[in-house]
Amino acid sequence: MTKLVIEGGHRLNGAVHIHGAKNSALPILAASVLVNGECYIENCPDLSDVAAAVAILRHLGCHVQREGHTVIVDASGVCRGDIPDALMREMRSSIVFLGAIAARTGGAHLSFPGGCELGPRPIDLHLAALRQLGLHIREEGGCLHCHAAGRLKGRAISLSFPSVGATENILLAAVTAEGSTTVYNAAREPEISDLCAFLTACGARIRGAGESTLIVEGVEALHGCTHRVIPDRIETATYMAAAAVTGGSLVLKEVCPEHVQSVLPFFEEMGCGITPWRGEMLISAPARLRRVKTVRTLPYPGFPTDAQALLMAMACVAEGTSVFIETIFESRYKHVGELMRLGARVKVEGRVAVVEGVEQLSAAPVECTDLRGGAALVLAALTAQGETEITNLYHLERGYEALAESLQGVGAVLRVEK
Numbered sequence: 001m002t003k004l005v006i007e008g009g010h011r012l013n014g015a016v017h018i019h020g021a022k023n024s025a026l027p028i029l030a031a032s033v034l035v036n037g038e039c040y041i042e043n044c045p046d047l048s049d050v051a052a053a054v055a056i057l058r059h060l061g062c063h064v065q066r067e068g069h070t071v072i073v074d075a076s077g078v079c080r081g082d083i084p085d086a087l088m089r090e091m092r093s094s095i096v097f098l099g100a101i102a103a104r105t106g107g108a109h110l111s112f113p114g115g116c117e118l119g120p121r122p123i124d125l126h127l128a129a130l131r132q133l134g135l136h137i138r139e140e141g142g143c144l145h146c147h148a149a150g151r152l153k154g155r156a157i158s159l160s161f162p163s164v165g166a167t168e169n170i171l172l173a174a175v176t177a178e179g180s181t182t183v184y185n186a187a188r189e190p191e192i193s194d195l196c197a198f199l200t201a202c203g204a205r206i207r208g209a210g211e212s213t214l215i216v217e218g219v220e221a222l223h224g225c226t227h228r229v230i231p232d233r234i235e236t237a238t239y240m241a242a243a244a245v246t247g248g249s250l251v252l253k254e255v256c257p258e259h260v261q262s263v264l265p266f267f268e269e270m271g272c273g274i275t276p277w278r279g280e281m282l283i284s285a286p287a288r289l290r291r292v293k294t295v296r297t298l299p300y301p302g303f304p305t306d307a308q309a310l311l312m313a314m315a316c317v318a319e320g321t322s323v324f325i326e327t328i329f330e331s332r333y334k335h336v337g338e339l340m341r342l343g344a345r346v347k348v349e350g351r352v353a354v355v356e357g358v359e360q361l362s363a364a365p366v367e368c369t370d371l372r373g374g375a376a377l378v379l380a381a382l383t384a385q386g387e388t389e390i391t392n393l394y395h396l397e398r399g400y401e402a403l404a405e406s407l408q409g410v411g412a413v414l415r416v417e418k
Contacts, residue, residue: 004390004404006381007413008363012248014410016239018255019045019401020069020229024194026093027168028229029053031195032073033060033100034176035202037224044071044229048397052090056083056097081105085143088113091398095123096165098144099172102135107147125166129157133173133181154179154218162187162212162299168195170214175204177218186214189300190259194230201225233259234306235400238375240283241310242407244272245317245383249284250410257281262303266292266311270318291320291357297328309335309376316344317383318357326351335373338366342380342388360385368392371399378403382412 020043030053032039044050046069054064054071061079065072081101088094094113101108112123127137127144133152138145154177159166167187174181186192188210196209202225205217236255243250244267257264257276264274271286292315297305305328315322316339326332333353336346341364345356363386368374374395381388396403404416 002393003417004378004393005415005417006378006388006390008361008382008384008386008388010246010382010411010413012243012246012250012382012407012410012412015251015253016406016410017253018231018236018239019043021045021191021194021232021235022047022049022399023093023164023189023232023234024191024229025050026053026091027096027172027191027195028198028227029057029071029073030096030100030168031172031199031202033057033062033075033078033097033104034172035073035075035222035224037074037076039073039075039202039224040226041071041073042226042228043069043231045069045232045401047399047401048394049091049093049399052087052094055090056087056094059083059087060101075104078104081108083110085111093165095126096168096172098126098146099130099169102130102146102148103152103173103176106150109143109145111143123165125159125161125163126169129159129166129170130173132157133170133177135173152177154181154216156182156184158184159186161185164189164192167192167214171195171199171206171216174216174218175199175206176220176222177216179218181216181218183214183216184212186212187299188212190230190233190256198225198227201227230259231255234304234372236260236281237263237304237307237310238379238400239406240267240272241314241379242382243283244270244285244289244314245379247285247287248411249282252281252283254279255281262301263307263311266295266303269293270314289314289318289357291315291318291322294323294325296325299328305329305332306372308332309372310379312336312346312353312355313339313376313379315355315357316346316380317359317361320357322355322357324353324355326353334369335376338369338373338377339380341366342384344380362386363388365389365391368395371395375400378407382407
């Protein structure tokens with residue numbers, strides 16, 4: 001089994017290039033199913049989740065090729081509307097293909113998605129919304145059998161929660177539906193705005209991107225375009241945290257500072273200095289971090305759930321006691337047990353975690369529990385005394401391109417072993 005061995009105690013200094021956002025690239029790849037023509041998707045990260053999305057596209061009949069960080073999709077040959085169970089299980093966000101396939105082919109047959117096990121992440125909102133647009137869905141044996149009588153029909157849809165995935169599925173189904181669709185309480189994440197920008201470049205008519213109300217005027221067809229994926233705000237936060245836990249200083253290149261505004265106050269509360277400028281950001285950390293009073297995860301523009309584990313790794317070596325409240329997912333503290341193997345002091349009660357900072361963590365063998373939990377273990381290992389061995393790296397490969405190489409480039413001492 002491949003493992004990552006990290007020698008802790010080395011300050012990080014230098015510059016890191018931030019890759020394209022995984023959570024933008026995946027729905028954009030799904031959206032390419034709707035397009036008559038070639039789509040050039042630039043700044044597309046080279047990740048296992050992206051590879052899974054490409055495999056789905058090829059299964060559907062698309063021609064896909066990668067040239068560096070540009071993925072070229074020609075969906076003119078789409079000839080089927082099913083996704084095999086094995087491909088669906090590769091990643092949780094595979095469900096976003098449902099709206100696109102249904103709109104393109106008039107039907108879809110797929111199983112429930114896989115991905116990180118973070119507790120119940122029901123797709124009820126997705127299915128209810130698509131049913132309102134005229135998609136008939138039958139759930140049987142862990143599979144979804146869907147068909148539409150003609151074009152989908154636009155209408156007003158109110159989401160009980162601003163679900164990112166449900167908002168994406170509605171957008172993909174609505175852009176070529178008949179009439180107008182209005183989405184109330186839509187997700188406002190930058191990745192939603194990026195998807196809207198891609199669809200608009202393809203000829204869709206969308207108003208309200210980045211706001212809680214989206215209005216989509218259906219069009220007959222979409223055409224190809226060239227689109228550049230936005231920088232990954234969670235990767236940005238990860239390298240910010242890497243600088244913070246090691247008392248280092250990093251320049252992050254190709255970033256959107258406005259997309260990480262919700263996390264900046266917490267880094268500053270812990271003593272970090274942050275200087276953003278056009279497309280770049282400098283973070284400088286103190287010798288020892290201060291505690292953060294309370295971190296509560298919320299839908300955008302609140303503190304992102306994907307950054308909770310990252311900040312917890314910082315809190316483990318901060319001076320004082322920090323409190324975390326997870327409001328998005330029920331089981332997003334699986335990394336806590338592994339952090340405690342390294343000497344962290346964390347108590348979990350339901351959705352609340354209390355972290356008592358220690359002066360020094362100690363190396364130990366640990367396993368990645370999920371994507372962001374795995375990143376938290378890498379952060380903890382960077383500051384732990386001795387060599388920490390991290391296994392189950394496939395979680396990290398889902399969301400971080402060239403993580404080991406990037407860390408080595410700014411002073412981390414590590415190696416990948418078979």
